[in-house]
Amino acid sequence: MKCELEGGSERELALTGLKLEQALGFVAESVDRLGLKAILKGGAVRDMVWNHVNGTEFKPKDLDIFVFGNIHLLHGDLQKKGAITIDRKPRKGSAVFKYRLPELPEVEVEVGSMIAEPLSYDGRASYSEMLRLDAFSSDLRVNSMSLPISGGKTKWNIGEVNDPLDGKRDVKERSLRVSNEDDVFPADRILSAVRLSVQLDADLPDSTLAKLARSSNKISGVPYHRIRPDAEKIVKSQKYDQAAEILHGLGVIDSLFQGRIMAAGELFKRWFGGDTPDFTVIMLKPDGFEKQLQVKMIKELREMGLDLAARRRLVLTPAKVSEIYPDIRNDWLIPRIVSHLISGQCEALLLLGQGALPKAREYIGQTTLGDRQPTGIRGKFADDFIRNIAHSPDCMIDLERTTKVLFPELALPARP
Numbered sequence: 001m002k003c004e005l006e007g008g009s010e011r012e013l014a015l016t017g018l019k020l021e022q023a024l025g026f027v028a029e030s031v032d033r034l035g036l037k038a039i040l041k042g043g044a045v046r047d048m049v050w051n052h053v054n055g056t057e058f059k060p061k062d063l064d065i066f067v068f069g070n071i072h073l074l075h076g077d078l079q080k081k082g083a084i085t086i087d088r089k090p091r092k093g094s095a096v097f098k099y100r101l102p103e104l105p106e107v108e109v110e111v112g113s114m115i116a117e118p119l120s121y122d123g124r125a126s127y128s129e130m131l132r133l134d135a136f137s138s139d140l141r142v143n144s145m146s147l148p149i150s151g152g153k154t155k156w157n158i159g160e161v162n163d164p165l166d167g168k169r170d171v172k173e174r175s176l177r178v179s180n181e182d183d184v185f186p187a188d189r190i191l192s193a194v195r196l197s198v199q200l201d202a203d204l205p206d207s208t209l210a211k212l213a214r215s216s217n218k219i220s221g222v223p224y225h226r227i228r229p230d231a232e233k234i235v236k237s238q239k240y241d242q243a244a245e246i247l248h249g250l251g252v253i254d255s256l257f258q259g260r261i262m263a264a265g266e267l268f269k270r271w272f273g274g275d276t277p278d279f280t281v282i283m284l285k286p287d288g289f290e291k292q293l294q295v296k297m298i299k300e301l302r303e304m305g306l307d308l309a310a311r312r313r314l315v316l317t318p319a320k321v322s323e324i325y326p327d328i329r330n331d332w333l334i335p336r337i338v339s340h341l342i343s344g345q346c347e348a349l350l351l352l353g354q355g356a357l358p359k360a361r362e363y364i365g366q367t368t369l370g371d372r373q374p375t376g377i378r379g380k381f382a383d384d385f386i387r388n389i390a391h392s393p394d395c396m397i398d399l400e401r402t403t404k405v406l407f408p409e410l411a412l413p414a415r416p
């Protein structure tokens with residue numbers, strides 16, 4: 001088919017689905033009223049351009065919006081209108097908020113500042129320069145394209161696409177090039193790139209594969225919840241074998257499951273495919289033990305679908321603490337953490353159930369630090385970010401080393 005990539009095309013880019021249109025309009029109304037500028041970026045724009053050029057029918061499932069202006073002003077306005085904040089995460093000096101909107105519970109909307117905005121504090125960076133700099137923050141060029149939003153607009157001409165890195169060329173050629181050749185490719189985006197390759201039937205050129213391979217040894221340290229969604233989609237895909245071959249070639253699967261009792265590829269499929277139960281561990285710290293929260297926690301975890309398989313009391317030594325927390329970078333924190341953890345009894349819980357690791361992590365909640373408020377059981381009972389009730393691993397490598405200390409007799413992984 002002929003690929004029309006110039007302005008003036010009769011066929012418009014359009015969001016598919018009334019819910020997405022309503023969600024975009026909800027945010028755009030606040031953007032306009034507050035006098036801000038904003039762009040729609042990421043998967044939604046990529047899918048619209050891909051459909052336009054290649055005649056496909058991909059349907060975006062969520063929206064990523066980035067603001068040129070005061071993100072906290074917009075955040076406050078969206079909350080006043082009834083948006084519920086379900087997540088908040090840092091993005092290179094700023095914040096990204098994830099919302100569920102009133103009467104649109106099935107649509108998730110992420111809103112953040114343009115990545116380059118912290119660099120423009122002196123007011124000299126133009127809006128067009130901000131768009132160019134922000135594009136380089138994307139993992140792939142097909143994800144760097146953006147569209148201006150105003151007044152709830154849900155249809156655009158192809159010529160309105162902001163495309164400083166020539167992502168439309170990649171769409172036309174069905175190729176996935178990285179956005180920034182100089183930066184290290186983020187390890188938590190490797191699975192996403194491979195998933196996109198098989199989903200879009202797009203080529204990963206040698207330059208992209210080389211960038212992904214150089215980051216593959218870091219993926220075992222990525223928090224579990226950040227790689228699981230893409231991993232599950234890969235496992236359930238009809239093109240799993242194709243994706244697995246790419247992941248093997250990159251060294252990703254071996255990095256995740258090096259030295260295990262089963263072939264790494266089969267273990268990857270079972271771990272993320274849900275064929276057998278997940279497991280995780282929780283360690284009550286001395287303050288959690290003193291507050292006698294064990295019975296309450298076990299009951300509430302069981303209600304979440306996590307069954308107690310084993311428990312034991314123990315007193316940690318400084319050496320064991322360093323095995324559980326080997327990556328502490330703030331020197332001033334180390335003596336405080338060690339002092340607390342060796343000050344009394346701890347209790348270890350071994351838990352089984354689907355999605356055990358992320359469920360337990362969610363139940364324990366965030367660490368109280370800076371202006372973040374604690375969540376989960378920490379939010380109810382923690383005294384501070386040292387005496388914060390319990391420890392729960394957030395990724396597979398963390399799970400392995402914590403289990404080795406708390407239940408050394410177990411052969412990891414606890415499930416094949």
